[in-house]
Amino acid sequence: MTNAAPILAIDGLTMRFGGILAINKLSFTAQRRQITALIGPNGAGKTTVFNCITGFYRPSGGTMTLVHDDGATFRLDRLHDFRICKYAKVARTFQNIRLFPGMTALENLMVAQHNTLMRASGFSLLGLLNAPSFRDAERDAIDFAREWLERIGLTDRADDAAGNLPYGDQRRLEIARAMCARPALLCLDEPAAGLNANESAALSDLLLSIRNDIGTSILLIEHDMSVVMEISDHIVVLDHGVKIADGAPRAVRDDPKVVAAYLGADEEDAAQVMEQTMEGGA
Amino acid sequence: MAVPAPHPASAEPTAGFGFILKKAVISALVALVLFFLMIGIRTEAGSSGQLIYWTRFGELAAIVGAVFVGSIVIELLRRWIGPVGGVELPASVRGGFAVLGRLLAPALLIFALLVPVIFYKERYLLDLAILVMTYVMLGWGLNIVVGLAGLLDLGYVAFYAVGAYSYALLAQSGLPLPHLTDAFPYVAFSMEQLGPWAFWVLLPVSGLLAALWGVILGFPVLRLRGDYLAIVTLAFGEIIRLVILNWQDLTGGPNGISGIPRPTVFGIPLTPGEHGFAAMIGVPFSPTHRLVFLFYLILALALITNWVTIRLRRLPIGRAWEAMREDEVACRALGINITTTKLSAFAIGAMFGGFAGAFFATRQGFISPESFSFQESALVLAIVVLGGMGSQLGVALAAIAMIGGFELFRGLDQFRMLVFGGVMVLLMIWRPRGLIGHRAPTVFLQKRTEISASLVKEGHG
Ligand SMILES: Nc1ncnc2c1ncn2[C@@H]1O[C@H](COP(=O)(O)OP(=O)(O)OP(=O)(O)O)[C@@H](O)[C@H]1O
Ligand SMILES: [Mg+2]
Numbered sequence: 066m067t068n069a070a071p072i073l074a075i076d077g078l079t080m081r082f083g084g085i086l087a088i089n090k091l092s093f094t095a096q097r098r099q100i101t102a103l104i105g106p107n108g109a110g111k112t113t114v115f116n117c118i119t120g121f122y123r124p125s126g127g128t129m130t131l132v133h134d135d136g137a138t139f140r141l142d143r144l145h146d147f148r149i150c151k152y153a154k155v156a157r158t159f160q161n162i163r164l165f166p167g168m169t170a171l172e173n174l175m176v177a178q179h180n181t182l183m184r185a186s187g188f189s190l191l192g193l194l195n196a197p198s199f200r201d202a203e204r205d206a207i208d209f210a211r212e213w214l215e216r217i218g219l220t221d222r223a224d225d226a227a228g229n230l231p232y233g234d235q236r237r238l239e240i241a242r243a244m245c246a247r248p249a250l251l252c253l254d255e256p257a258a259g260l261n262a263n264e265s266a267a268l269s270d271l272l273l274s275i276r277n278d279i280g281t282s283i284l285l286i287e288h289d290m291s292v293v294m295e296i297s298d299h300i301v302v303l304d305h306g307v308k309i310a311d312g313a314p315r316a317v318r319d320d321p322k323v324v325a326a327y328l329g330a331d332e333e334d335a336a337q338v339m340e341q342t343m344e345g346g347a
Numbered sequence: 348m349a350v351p352a353p354h355p356a357s358a359e360p361t362a363g364f365g366f367i368l369k370k371a372v373i374s375a376l377v378a379l380v381l382f383f384l385m386i387g388i389r390t391e392a393g394s395s396g397q398l399i400y401w402t403r404f405g406e407l408a409a410i411v412g413a414v415f416v417g418s419i420v421i422e423l424l425r426r427w428i429g430p431v432g433g434v435e436l437p438a439s440v441r442g443g444f445a446v447l448g449r450l451l452a453p454a455l456l457i458f459a460l461l462v463p464v465i466f467y468k469e470r471y472l473l474d475l476a477i478l479v480m481t482y483v484m485l486g487w488g489l490n491i492v493v494g495l496a497g498l499l500d501l502g503y504v505a506f507y508a509v510g511a512y513s514y515a516l517l518a519q520s521g522l523p524l525p526h527l528t529d530a531f532p533y534v535a536f537s538m539e540q541l542g543p544w545a546f547w548v549l550l551p552v553s554g555l556l557a558a559l560w561g562v563i564l565g566f567p568v569l570r571l572r573g574d575y576l577a578i579v580t581l582a583f584g585e586i587i588r589l590v591i592l593n594w595q596d597l598t599g600g601p602n603g604i605s606g607i608p609r610p611t612v613f614g615i616p617l618t619p620g621e622h623g624f625a626a627m628i629g630v631p632f633s634p635t636h637r638l639v640f641l642f643y644l645i646l647a648l649a650l651i652t653n654w655v656t657i658r659l660r661r662l663p664i665g666r667a668w669e670a671m672r673e674d675e676v677a678c679r680a681l682g683i684n685i686t687t688t689k690l691s692a693f694a695i696g697a698m699f700g701g702f703a704g705a706f707f708a709t710r711q712g713f714i715s716p717e718s719f720s721f722q723e724s725a726l727v728l729a730i731v732v733l734g735g736m737g738s739q740l741g742v743a744l745a746a747i748a749m750i751g752g753f754e755l756f757r758g759l760d761q762f763r764m765l766v767f768g769g770v771m772v773l774l775m776i777w778r779p780r781g782l783i784g785h786r787a788p789t790v791f792l793q794k795r796t797e798i799s800a801s802l803v804k805e806g807h808g
Contacts (some may be wrong), residue, residue: 073496112777119680120679121676121679121680130417146679147678147679147681147682147683147685148682149685150679150680150681150682151682151683154682156682157680159676159677159680161675163674163677163680164674164677164806165670165674165677166673166802166803167669167673167674167786167802167804168666168669168670168673168788168798169788169790169791169796169797169798171668171788171790171791171792172487172788172789172790174679175663175666175789175790176666176670176678176683177681178663178668178672179663179666179682179683180683181682182662183663183667183680184663186662186663186664187661189659189662189664192658192662192663192664193655193658193662194660194724195658207790207792209646211792214792220792221793223791223792223793224788224791224792224793224796225796226796226798226799226802228802229802242386243680243681246681310680312459315793320553329788
């Protein structure tokens with residue numbers, strides 16, 4: 066039996082930086098066990114939405130409600146900083162990769178399990194005494210990390226410094242690290258940026274398997290439309306901090322307002338462009 | 348992003364002799380300006396207070412010439428050896444070094460255990476060994492804060508002072524708070540009651556009080572990073588020293604506290620009488636016994652510090668410290684509470700500083716604010732940086748080199764600092780990340796690797 070409520074409901078979210086209105090009364094929902102894509106041209110405010118959701122910014126207004134499978138409800142706009150990951154179980158990646166470069170891939174995944182391990186280590190006392198209960202927890206954590214390293218194909222490089230990994234591997238490692246925090250909602254900020262076609266395809270598979278096999282809901286910011294169209298269940302389009310479209314991938318792709326926003330043209334021009342592409346396709 | 352190690356000399360490999368000459372002329376000019384007043388003109392107060400001065404242009408010319416030639420030689424050497432750190436040793440040599448490196452720590456430990464045996468007759472060397480071990484312990488304590496958590500703390504001596512004064516004051520007068528002891532009679536104790544156990548009871552108390560001060564300092568600086576953190580912690584160290592200096596009623600001000608109880612071998616005093624330790628084990632009394640005991644005491648304290656640090660590093664708290672040093676924002680996104688993580692690093696680092704302080708007080712039998720000046724903080728920080736931030740072995744080596752070297756150059760009088768500074772500069776050019784610059788992972792799947800220093804961050808706050 067799964068919860069029918071959307072995993073995340075955002076209502077009237079507003080974010081102001083001094084005079085800049087980065088997000089203006091944004092409302093949308095992300096459904097449970099679905100991939101919801103947040104797209105829009107550069108500077109539309111997508112990363113800002115993520116920073117509000119994950120507690121890095123305190124929104125100027127609006128509410129964000131997260132509901133776990135078991136019905137536990139969290140008001141993200143009232144929760145801050147590390148608590149959003151620890152209690153509300155929202156994990157994220159960053160537009161510019163933020164791994165711990167001097168730590169190994171495995172260590173990166175261990176840090177992500179900090180709160181579980183901290184409890185198991187009796188806030189370090191049991192850990193200092195090397196209590197069996199802590200050793201078990203540590204072994205479980207390593208096994209879980211190993212599972213994720215296998216999933217992203219990095220088992221061989223588990224003991225290499227994260228900063229030494231190729232770019233594409235770093236991107237996948239950051240996703241694995243977020244998943245090791247066992248999130249209910251995974252927020253990915255442009256995970257396909259800088260990847261080649263093969264890597265993008267592998268990434269799509271990884272995200273689909275996270276949704277299908279693990280059942281984690283995903284919120285995805287992405288510029289690579291092939292990835293977005295292929296894997297997302299729902300798309301929200303943002304431009305200048307305002308939502309301009311919201312719907313299934315096909316509907317959004319054909320929305321002239323979206324095309325206009327992306328091409329920086331007005332609607333009539335966009336309609337023309339759309340027609341041309343259709344003719345070209347036919 | 349990881350900043351690749353700079354290769355200064357490789358930038359202009361083709362620049363010719365003219366470039367070297369130009370550099371040397373500039374260096375010589377700088378030296379001329381710098382030393383003109385310092386060496387070129389010698390001043391002295393005459394018999395009736397008037398100013399007497401004479402010029403020493405010969406010496407000045409010699410110095411400037413030395414700088415000129417030295418600059419050319421260094422530049423040529425750099426061309427010849429190639430970029431700093433770019434020299435790749437053959438695999439066999441590197442393997443040999445690795446084996447040596449693995450043997451170094453156990454060898455040092457065995458040597459440390461044997462020091463009192465080898466140098467039993469040399470009181471001066473025993474004293475020096477105790478001093479070195481004190482700094483090893485302080486270095487290991489500060490290493491938690493600076494090396495692991497990446498929090499640049501310039502006021503570490505404050506915790507050393509808190510530990511020393513806590514021990515001295517409590518040992519002298521029991522709890523120095525009459526109204527508190529009236530309200531809670533069971534916490535009141537006096538020296539008579541504690542008797543020979545004073546040191547052993549008050550050692551943990553001093554450590555805990557220092558840890559408390561670590562947290563108290565930690566709170567206001569939670570949001571500060573890098574330079575700002577360094578300045579505030581520096582100020583904190585000075586504040587503690589000034590409070591001690593001026594709170595005459597409690598601390599005796601500049602006169603300090605004397606008559607601090609000496610440590611006992613778990614209750615048995617190291618004194619000549621029939622209840623003394625010597626009589627107990629049936630050997631003639633010798634004042635060296637106390638030195639030997641003090642040495643083993645500080646060695647044990649330091650090894651406990653080391654053991655706890657090594658274990659903590661492999662626990663979630665230690666990994667969180669290192670992760671925080673690498674990237675604080677990512678830590679927050681993973682649900683790590685930065686506040687408690689920082690405070691725990693400050694507290695545990697401070698606690699070991701407090702232990703070392705209590706040991707210092709009992710060793711000296713007398714403490715005064717002079718022992719807790721900024722210079723001590725700087726020295727301990729230099730040990731940590733020179734050792735290689737985060738490396739336990741490196742810190743121990745650096746403490747031995749620095750404190751031992753300091754004594755070695757005692758004959759040079761005021762030039763000691765000059766030599767010391769020069770050696771520091773050379774070492775930092777040769778090994779910018781300290782003696783042991785790589786990081787050993789805390790957990791591994793297949794093989795234990797070493798992470799090159801260029802990837803490891805030094806922390807920004
Ligand atoms: N901390 C901040 N202070 C001031 N302005 C900010 C801040 N963060 C974001 N902004 C502004 O908010 C707007 C939206 O930025 P945001 O980074 O969210 O865009 P984005 O959609 O993620 O763009 P991109 O696709 O380039 O990543 C921009 O105009 C930016 O300048
Ligand atoms: Mg962005």
